[in-house]
Amino acid sequence: MKEKTKYIIISIVSLISFILLWDLVSKSGIISAKKLPAPSKLFETFIYKLGNKNPDGNTLPIHIWTSLKEALIGFFFGIVIGVPLGISMAWFKKFDKFFSPLFDLIKPIPPVGWVPIMITFFGIGIMSKVSVIFIASFIPAVINSYSGIKQTREVHKWVSQTFGASNRQVLFTIAIPSAGPMIFTGARVALNGSWVSLVAAELIASTKGLGYMIQTARLVGRIDVVFVGVLVIGVFGAAMMEGLSFLERKLVKGGRRS
Amino acid sequence: MINKTFTKDMRETWMYGILGFLVFLLVWQAACVFTNFGKIFPTPKVSLAAFLQAFVEPIGRHTLLGHISISLRRVLIGYTLSSITGIIIGLLMGYSKLAHAIIYPIFCIIRPIPGIAWIPLAILWIGIGEPTIHFIIFMGGFSQMVMNTMDGAQHVDTELVGVAKVLGAKENQIFRKIVLPSSIPYIFTGLQTSLSTSWMAVLAAEMITAREGAGWLIIAGMQTGRIENNVIGMIAIGLVGLILATLLRNAERRLCRWTVRSR
Amino acid sequence: MDSTKQVKKEKPIITMERISKTFQVEDGEVKVIDQIDLDIRENEFLVLFGAGQCGKTTLLKMLAGLETISGGSIKIDEKELKGFNPKVGMVYQTTALFPWLTVMGNVEFGPKARGIGKTERQKKAQYYIDLVGLTGFEKHFPSMLSGGMQQRVGIARAYCNDPEIILMDEPFGHLDAQTRYMMEEEVEKIWQEEKRTIIFVTNNIEEALYLADRIVILTECPARVLTEYKIDIPRPRSLVSEEFLSLREEISSLVDLREGGNDAE
Ligand SMILES: Nc1ncnc2c1ncn2[C@@H]1O[C@H](COP(=O)(O)OP(=O)(O)O)[C@@H](O)[C@H]1O
Ligand SMILES: [Mg+2]
Numbered sequence: 001m002k003e004k005t006k007y008i009i010i011s012i013v014s015l016i017s018f019i020l021l022w023d024l025v026s027k028s029g030i031i032s033a034k035k036l037p038a039p040s041k042l043f044e045t046f047i048y049k050l051g052n053k054n055p056d057g058n059t060l061p062i063h064i065w066t067s068l069k070e071a072l073i074g075f076f077f078g079i080v081i082g083v084p085l086g087i088s089m090a091w092f093k094k095f096d097k098f099f100s101p102l103f104d105l106i107k108p109i110p111p112v113g114w115v116p117i118m119i120t121f122f123g124i125g126i127m128s129k130v131s132v133i134f135i136a137s138f139i140p141a142v143i144n145s146y147s148g149i150k151q152t153r154e155v156h157k158w159v160s161q162t163f164g165a166s167n168r169q170v171l172f173t174i175a176i177p178s179a180g181p182m183i184f185t186g187a188r189v190a191l192n193g194s195w196v197s198l199v200a201a202e203l204i205a206s207t208k209g210l211g212y213m214i215q216t217a218r219l220v221g222r223i224d225v226v227f228v229g230v231l232v233i234g235v236f237g238a239a240m241m242e243g244l245s246f247l248e249r250k251l252v253k254g255g256r257r258s
Numbered sequence: 259m260i261n262k263t264f265t266k267d268m269r270e271t272w273m274y275g276i277l278g279f280l281v282f283l284l285v286w287q288a289a290c291v292f293t294n295f296g297k298i299f300p301t302p303k304v305s306l307a308a309f310l311q312a313f314v315e316p317i318g319r320h321t322l323l324g325h326i327s328i329s330l331r332r333v334l335i336g337y338t339l340s341s342i343t344g345i346i347i348g349l350l351m352g353y354s355k356l357a358h359a360i361i362y363p364i365f366c367i368i369r370p371i372p373g374i375a376w377i378p379l380a381i382l383w384i385g386i387g388e389p390t391i392h393f394i395i396f397m398g399g400f401s402q403m404v405m406n407t408m409d410g411a412q413h414v415d416t417e418l419v420g421v422a423k424v425l426g427a428k429e430n431q432i433f434r435k436i437v438l439p440s441s442i443p444y445i446f447t448g449l450q451t452s453l454s455t456s457w458m459a460v461l462a463a464e465m466i467t468a469r470e471g472a473g474w475l476i477i478a479g480m481q482t483g484r485i486e487n488n489v490i491g492m493i494a495i496g497l498v499g500l501i502l503a504t505l506l507r508n509a510e511r512r513l514c515r516w517t518v519r520s521r
Numbered sequence: 522m523d524s525t526k527q528v529k530k531e532k533p534i535i536t537m538e539r540i541s542k543t544f545q546v547e548d549g550e551v552k553v554i555d556q557i558d559l560d561i562r563e564n565e566f567l568v569l570f571g572a573g574q575c576g577k578t579t580l581l582k583m584l585a586g587l588e589t590i591s592g593g594s595i596k597i598d599e600k601e602l603k604g605f606n607p608k609v610g611m612v613y614q615t616t617a618l619f620p621w622l623t624v625m626g627n628v629e630f631g632p633k634a635r636g637i638g639k640t641e642r643q644k645k646a647q648y649y650i651d652l653v654g655l656t657g658f659e660k661h662f663p664s665m666l667s668g669g670m671q672q673r674v675g676i677a678r679a680y681c682n683d684p685e686i687i688l689m690d691e692p693f694g695h696l697d698a699q700t701r702y703m704m705e706e707e708v709e710k711i712w713q714e715e716k717r718t719i720i721f722v723t724n725n726i727e728e729a730l731y732l733a734d735r736i737v738i739l740t741e742c743p744a745r746v747l748t749e750y751k752i753d754i755p756r757p758r759s760l761v762s763e764e765f766l767s768l769r770e771e772i773s774s775l776v777d778l779r780e781g782g783n784d785a786e
Contacts, residue, residue: 110454117489
């Protein structure tokens with residue numbers, strides 16, 4: 001117990017020294033403030049961006065809202081379509097044989113690779129971004145729910161044989177619940193992939209959103225805004241993952257190994 | 259009898275696989291012929307021809323293989339660097355509580371930032387060029403490498419550590435002979451996910467800052483309205499991704515023989 | 522075989538004086554071992570017999586240096602035991618083999634850690650691999666072996682490090698009866714060939730009677746010495762001789778033993 005508090009204190013000291021060192025390096029000019037703005041400057045910029053549209057045309061909350069909305073819509077559809085498809089592929093042999101080779105073809109293409117094609121189809125706008133994010137979350141959703149069901153398949157067979165449960169009953173009462181943790185792992189990979197692809201898509205072509213904000217700030221040389229944007233991207237990425245973990249703890253009781 | 263059902267199963271697998279693929283091509287073809295889709299998108303036949311041609315005829319400065327090998331080179335450099343540093347820092351944090359207490363809170367600031375989000379910063383810091391791209395790939399794989407390795411080093415079976423101590427192992431031997439090998443499966447998981455994010459990071463970086471490479475190929479296809487280049491690029495990217503993942507899986511199978519249960 | 526084996530009356534190799542162990546848990550403390558006094562002579566085959574969860578593993582871990590001693594003292598060769606001692610080796614309930622090392626790698630681990638050269642340590646490891654009957658399996662990984670074979674590796678690993686005292690913590694608890702009999706014979710054979718002091722923990726009365734020079738019976742948690750039996754039945758012992766059966770009866774009635782059950786980990 002005492003040891004634990006000791007390490008917590010070390011952590012706090014470490015973090016504070018890191019920020020102080022950063023501040024010192026920047027303010028003393030060892031590294032120019034044009035390359036590394038001081039933490040205090042970043043905080044000012046953050047407050048400023050909360051209400052100001054410079055230099056990229058929108059306030060920070062609007063960028064955040066745009067990015068979150070697009071990421072979550074794409075993620076939602078990726079999960080809602082990907083999970084049932086993965087489960088069906090694992091459960092129905094013919095489904096598996098029909099879709100698996102096709103799926104194997106698109107699986108290794110990184111979601112970012114879809115950006116140009118989607119822009120060609122849908123233009124620069126919410127549709128192109130949402131469809132890239134859809135792909136980014138659809139693929140891990142399928143993979144994980146598929147292997148989640150497959151892994152316990154032998155047990156399912158055994159259960160249905162011994163207890164005479166129908167295929168349908170086994171699927172809904174045993175297979176899907178036992179694949180729950182795996183499906184959530186898939187959702188976590190999917191959410192992470194969604195956020196990454198969103199940033200990529202916004203960097204490449206968009207008119208709003210956090211990725212757009214840092215790209216524009218870079219073009220006009222506002223490194224402080226870039227920094228704030230990058231940190232905000234990190235914070236919201238982490239917050240969404242936390243939210244998902246919270247949901248998982250609520251839904252899958254005792255399923256996850258610690 | 260087992261053999262018979264087995265071959266029947268194989269035959270079905272192939273049949274359905276080919277059927278699925280044909281349906282896919284048919285839908286693609288039909289969409290090109292009967293809808294507006296065809297105005298912007300090449301038919302399967304045109305795409306395939308363009309794909310094959312790209313091996314001999316340069317697109318931009320290089321042929322398809324040229325672009326791919328440029329991208330691969332970049333990935334290899336960034337990925338190797340991120341893997342090595344990631345493994346070292348991960349082991350350190352997983353093994354030493356003091357190192358964990360010092361590094362982890364700072365690491366937590368950069369951990370959730372996607373590698374791709376570093377692109378604008380990297381350009382401002384280093385300028386446009388190879389080192390920037392390497393840096394972006396590095397940041398793309400680094401956090402995952404650290405997290406997985408750390409996880410492995412933290413999950414070392416304490417009983418085995420005890421066994422080694424009873425047998426006379428010293429602290430540094432415990433690290434090399436117990437902590438390191440038991441982290442290897444976790445390290446491989448890290449290497450795998452990190453490779454695919456590295457591959458994604460290079461594409462994004464090339465789309466934004468490069469004049470060559472697979473990422474440039476597809477973005478240039480879009481910008482010049484030559485969508486077939488885009489399609490070619492995607493096919494190539496998919497194939498390379500597949501090959502990389504397979505290579506790594508084989509390496510894992512070789513290095514982690516002990517985890518494979520033989521029957 | 523050496524049937525005239527006599528336990529010499531010499532200075533004990535291990536002396537335990539009023540040793541106790543208390544664990545700190547969330548809601549206070551639990552006393553697991555309560556003032557055990559015990560002397561063990563060189564080359565003695567001592568069996569610690571007690572119910573599951575009574576503190577047997579904890580006692581062995583203290584001897585191996587894996588747990589601290591809360592009270593009292595342990596002396597090995599008249600020297601106070603502090604931490605790890607090269608004179609002590611251990612065979613674990615869970616086998617605890619290194620899964621990433623082959624049979625050879627596991628057995629040579631101790632000598633290697635102590636910096637013994639490759640040819641020498643491998644020769645030695647090979648000797649013990651042969652001794653436990655695993656010749657030909659040197660390059661196998663533990664996951665490829667059966668439970669009985671895994672435990673043989675554990676035994677070879679402990680012996681190969683040249684300890685004077687070998688602690689065996691219910692090494693055959695997880696094995697089926699048939700394999701268990703075989704392993705008991707094996708352990709006895711090895712003990713006859715390679716004289717060491719063995720402290721063997723079990724909750725199986727038959728195993729205890731088959732192997733022991735002396736059986737020390739522990740009480741339920743916290744463990745104290747209830748009583749002890751000197752077993753003079755000549756070796757190799759028959760499991761159905763009259764002497765054996767009557768002793769078995771006697772000890773069984775002494776402890777509230779649910780035969781076969783109580784096999785707690
Ligand atoms: N590290 C520990 N912390 C708290 N309690 C422990 C610890 N190790 C063992 N115990 C407790 O000590 C008791 C004896 O355990 P053990 O020595 O493993 O018994 P045995 O080997 O005889 O089955 C058990 O009740 C167990 O829960
Ligand atoms: Mg025990």
